[in-house]
Amino acid sequence: xxTGASQFALVGxxxxxxxxxxxxxxxALLGSRNALYGIRLSSLLNVRRWRRFAxxxxxxxETTAMAIARDEPSLSRxxxxxxxxxxxxxxxxxxxxxxxxxxSNPKVLGLDAAPPAAFLALLAPRLxxxxxxxxxxxxxxxxxxVLPFVPAGVPLLVVALLVTLFGLLRK
Amino acid sequence: MxxxxxxASVSCYALKLAGLSxxxxxxxxxxxxxxxxxxxxxxxxxxxxxxxxxxxxHLVLDVRAVALLVAIVAVALRAPFLVVVAVAAATAALLxxxxx
Numbered sequence: 001x002x003t004g005a006s007q008f009a010l011v012g013x014x015x016x017x018x019x020x021x022x023x024x025x026x027x028a029l030l031g032s033r034n035a036l037y038g039i040r041l042s043s044l045l046n047v048r049r050w051r052r053f054a055x056x057x058x059x060x061x062e063t064t065a066m067a068i069a070r071d072e073p074s075l076s077r078x079x080x081x082x083x084x085x086x087x088x089x090x091x092x093x094x095x096x097x098x099x100x101x102x103x104s105n106p107k108v109l110g111l112d113a114a115p116p117a118a119f120l121a122l123l124a125p126r127l128x129x130x131x132x133x134x135x136x137x138x139x140x141x142x143x144x145x146v147l148p149f150v151p152a153g154v155p156l157l158v159v160a161l162l163v164t165l166f167g168l169l170r171k
Numbered sequence: 172m173x174x175x176x177x178x179a180s181v182s183c184y185a186l187k188l189a190g191l192s193x194x195x196x197x198x199x200x201x202x203x204x205x206x207x208x209x210x211x212x213x214x215x216x217x218x219x220x221x222x223x224x225x226x227x228x229h230l231v232l233d234v235r236a237v238a239l240l241v242a243i244v245a246v247a248l249r250a251p252f253l254v255v256v257a258v259a260a261a262t263a264a265l266l267x268x269x270x271x
Contacts, residue, residue, distance in 0.1 A: 001180035003187075005211065009218060010179050017227050020175030026214065028182035033211045036204070038190015045191075052191055059187040110263030113238035116222045117259030120239070123215035124246045126208070135209055136216035143217035147225050156217050163213035167206025 002088060003060050005122050006030045007095070008115050013153035022153025029160045037064040044068065044076045058084030061122070139163060234266040 001007055006027035013023035038059050044067055047055045058080065067080035127133045142162060143155040150158070223239045224230055242259040250258070 001176075001183045003183050005215060006179065006183050009214070010176065012218060012222055014172075016221070016225070020172050021178075024175045024179035024182070027179040028186070030211055030214050031183035031186045032207055034183070035186040035190035036207050038187055039193075039199070042191045047191060053188070056184060056188040056191055059190060110234075110238065110260035110265070110267065113223075113235045113263035114256050114260040116219045116235065116239055117242035117245075117256045118252070119215045119218045119222070120242050120246055121252045121255040123212065123219065126212050126215075132209070132212050135212050139213035139216040140220035143221050144224055144230065147221055148228055148230060152228060155221055156214055159213050159217045160210060163209050164206055167209045168202050170205075 001027065002057055002091070003031050003034060004091065005119065008118055009156070012115055013156065016152040018152030018154070022151065022157065026153060026156040026160070029156075033061075034059050037061075040064065041067060041080065044073055045080060046073070046077075055080075055084075058088065060084075060087070062087055135163065135166075234263045237266060238263040 001010075009030050010020075010023040010027040013026055014020055038056070041055075041059060041064060045055060063080050063083045066083040067076045070076040070079050123136065127136060139159045139162075143159050146158050147155045219239070223235045224232065238259040241262045242255050245255040245258050
């Protein structure tokens with residue numbers, strides 16, 4: 001699983017005492033945006049056969065942003081692969097280092113405050129208009145409101161269901 | 172546990188592969204195009220809220236709320252990802268060390 005928000009979500013749900021399946025569902029839902037990135041990228045990258053299986057792993061926020069910002073397809077391809085490989089190595093090293101060191105006592109290092117900040121940093125670039133901002137606030141309120149009454153991880157699924165209905169049914 | 176992690180990993184990979192592989196028109200329905208970008212917004216916002224204001228199934232207000240405020244300031248100042256995470260963690264650690 002190489003897509004940061006999904007990794008954090010799975011760890012967050014399990015860490016809060018939720019079932020691993022609720023965490024997995026949240027991770028997969030967060031990963032759904034990568035499918036849209038793939039659609040956008042497939043015309044740019046023109047990947048065939050085995051390359052497609054390798055390219056898939058690198059379809060994330062950062063590589064998509066870097067690839068679609070280039071004017072020439074050859075530069076797009078270069079940006080995609082370079083960003084993908086660099087982040088893949090960096091990210092997995094970082095997560096590995098955190099996982100081996102952090103588990104002793106996460107509170108002393110403030111590491112329980114790190115995931116919300118990470119989610120916020122991933123969220124912020126998507127909030128540049130009024131509607132996404134309103135959706136973000138509504139989602140946060142709903143999640144907090146249902147949290148005491150359902151198992152850990154389920155608030156995320158409630159929010160995912162509601163926002164999907166909102167998106168599909170809205171005119 | 173590992174089965175869940177495996178399923179989540181395979182799902183995330185399959186979604187990426189689907190985006191690169193499916194016929195373009197399948198996923199170009201305007202309703203899907205509109206809805207899919209909203210899902211991460213809602214989920215990330217929920218994660219920020221629940222992981223800041225709860226422990227297990229209890230709502231709590233503690234140093235994580237202050238850390239979140241600091242993170243919001245850092246994001247508003249366009250700090251890089253790792254800086255945002257680091258200042259939030261440092262804020263929580265510092266407040267705890269000061270016994271606030």
